[in-house]
Amino acid sequence: MSESNDEKDVIAKASKLEAMKQMRDYSLKHGDTEKAEKYQEQLEMHKEMTQTLEKQETREEKREEMYYASIDENHDGSWLADDYNGMMMSLTDDDFLEAEQEDFLEDQLASNGELIYSDEFVKFPPLEKIEDESFWGSLRSRKLSVSDFVIRRLTEGLCPPLIRIQRMEESAMNEMLEFKAKGNMAFASKDYVKAIEFYEVALDDIEFPRPMFIAPEEQMSEVITILSNKAECELRLHRYDETCQSATAALLFDGGHEKSRIRRAKAELALGKQKGKSAAMLLQATVDLDEVLRNDSGSSTDVGIKTARTLLKDANRYLKIAKDECQQKNPDADWDFWSMQIRSTCH
Known part of the structure; x- marks a missing residue:
């Protein structure tokens, strides 16, 4: 009698554990x-x-709800980029921990026991202790960054207790920086199409073998910068949807990244002004700009604050026009309640 794939997986896993013992x-x-x-x-x-x-298993219903909310691009103005959103959604897959475990066991055996668990994983404290400074201090001392998406899932109780650190090989890091530099040169020459091509090549190596949920500070910072630079190029080419996608990808790693917030807000504002476009885009723009103005980390620059204030005035002006048009068409519409609902879904 032949074995099923599930049975083979169980046997393979048992063999690895037995070898470890x-x-x-x-x-x-x-x-x-x-x-x-x-x-x-x-x-x-x-x-x-x-x-x-x-x-x-008890978290399945909540995960499904989160997933369907994330793929509904019409309910708010946030663009959750397919590639990166798919990467982040994998964090809450049923098989996430099992896959992490399998990969580590294989790598650990291949290293003849030299790969150390405590160096490869970050173990998160219980939800009630997630704000404990000693935990975050230990990450800083290890020079590690945790993506904003992971932090968001932590506060929602949807994050696995263990996540493996993603470290780029030195050769991959050097190649990424090389293409970033080429992209920057093309940008300086105002060849934005070519710059985008270079930035895309630079990002090719970051998605796998493991998603960048947790990574060395320098590596995650470079990825964020490249994504945001790409968003600026797309903005200058008036590719507003693509701008939003690239900026959102950067914000999944660092929700407080000022340039990405402003670039996405500019694109949302441009889309919201277009005839027939949803006012939800203008609302998302106001959320992005408010985030810059009240950045809790204190990282907002004077230039960023000035830009955000100017754009916010513009967004609010167009929102008033949209509100007046809505109430003319439907006097019974509860604009304020609808706006509150949309804002609550924006990130």
Whole structure:
């Protein structure tokens, strides 16, 4: 009788775990306690991940609700870019922890036990302790950045307790910086189409083998800058939908990135002014601009604040026109309630 794919997966996983146990016992037998402790740590990690997986089924309904809200692009003005949104949505997949576990076991075995769990993963505290400064301080001391999307999912109770760190190989990082520099040169020459091409090539290596949920500060910062630069090029070419997609991708990594907020707001404002376009785009623009003006981290620049104030006046003026038109067509429409609903969905 042939084995099903599920049965084969179970057998393969059991074989890896058994190999880990044997390597632990072998190390103990030959007096290498340090290596034995490393293998034991991996086995305990596997046990913890398995227990977490067993508890995830109750979150299915909430995940589905989140997913359908994210793909409804008509209910607000936010563009959740397909590639990057798909990457972020994978964070709440049922198979996320299992895939992380499988990848690590394979890499750990391939490294002959040299790959250390504590160096490869970030373990998040319980939701009630997520604001504990000691946790965030430990990330800063390790020079790690956590994407804004992960932080958002943490506060919603939808984030796995363990996420593996994504580190780009030095060669990939150098290649990314090389194409970024070429894109910057094309931008300086006002060849925005060519600049976009270079920026896209620069970003090719960041999606896999693992999504960049958590990464070294320098690497995540470079990715954000490239995405935002790409958004600026698209804005100058009047490709407003694409601008919103690129800026949103940057904001998934850093929701407080001023230039990306302003670039997306400019594109939303341009789209909202177009005849027949939804006023929801103008509302999203006001949310983006308000975020710049009240940036809690204090990272907003004087230039950014001045630009945001000017754009906000423009957005509010067009929103008033949209409100008047709406109430003329439908005197019973509750514009304020609708606006509040739209704003509550904007990020």
